[in-house]
Amino acid sequence: MPVEPPPTPWQFGDPRTAEDDLAAIGADLEPGTVLAAYRRGLFPMPSGHRGDPPYWFSPVRRGVLPLSGLRVSRSLRRSVREFEIRIDTAFAEVLAACAAPSRPQGWIDRDIRDAYTELHELGWVHSVEAWRDGRLVGGLYGVAIGGLFAGESMFHRERDASKVALVGLVDLLSDEYADRRVLDVQWRTEHLASLGVVEVDRAAYLDALPDALAVPLPATWRAG
Numbered sequence: 001m002p003v004e005p006p007p008t009p010w011q012f013g014d015p016r017t018a019e020d021d022l023a024a025i026g027a028d029l030e031p032g033t034v035l036a037a038y039r040r041g042l043f044p045m046p047s048g049h050r051g052d053p054p055y056w057f058s059p060v061r062r063g064v065l066p067l068s069g070l071r072v073s074r075s076l077r078r079s080v081r082e083f084e085i086r087i088d089t090a091f092a093e094v095l096a097a098c099a100a101p102s103r104p105q106g107w108i109d110r111d112i113r114d115a116y117t118e119l120h121e122l123g124w125v126h127s128v129e130a131w132r133d134g135r136l137v138g139g140l141y142g143v144a145i146g147g148l149f150a151g152e153s154m155f156h157r158e159r160d161a162s163k164v165a166l167v168g169l170v171d172l173l174s175d176e177y178a179d180r181r182v183l184d185v186q187w188r189t190e191h192l193a194s195l196g197v198v199e200v201d202r203a204a205y206l207d208a209l210p211d212a213l214a215v216p217l218p219a220t221w222r223a224g
Contacts, residue, residue, distance in 0.1 A: 002123030005031035015058035029115035063188035084167035147215025
């Protein structure tokens with residue numbers, strides 16, 4: 001079970017009042033602060049300028065993947081059979097791959113890596129990994145709080161490997177609480193839309209969040 005860190009000294013306002021996706025600037029990336037933000041419907045990203053405080057986003061149009069809406073094409077279904085899914089066996093490598101400077105539009109800096117590594121060690125952040133022949137070839141990581149899984153980033157080294165990891169994540173979340181869980185992907189992209197990601201209004205996301213947070217973690221992470 002995850003370990004609750006000391007509470008944050010910072011307070012986040014209601015993101016409903018934000019005029020755009022950027023809801024707040026400031027605070028820190030201590031575990032208690034980051035968890036408090038997710039529980040309020042926000043997530044951090046760096047500003048892009050070294051030394052700036054964290055930026056906190058709550059998108060006006062939030063990308064979510066309904067667990068019953070995952071689109072698995074025939075080719076992806078074949079790929080699923082070619083990879084092995086593992087959970088939390090190579091978190092540091094998954095995070096490093098997601099943060100690779102060579103990736104276009106890379107945003108994961110050292111502060112973010114340190115913050116999510118600490119949250120992983122406390123049991124709040126998890127990796128879902130695609131392996132082939134003993135090699136890590138794709139995966140994703142995100143924050144799990146009750147019935148919320150907030151996906152942060154994914155990567156692949158072989159075709160379909162990150163998509164297979166997403167299929168594995170949806171399988172993990174698809175239990176008796178599936179209709180109350182929220183799989184948050186921050187923003188909808190065309191790539192994610194092809195997998196079933198839709199947009200919901202910020203208000204609808206925030207309204208659904210308390211019920212999702214009250215749901216137990218999936219059994220895999222409760223036992224771990």
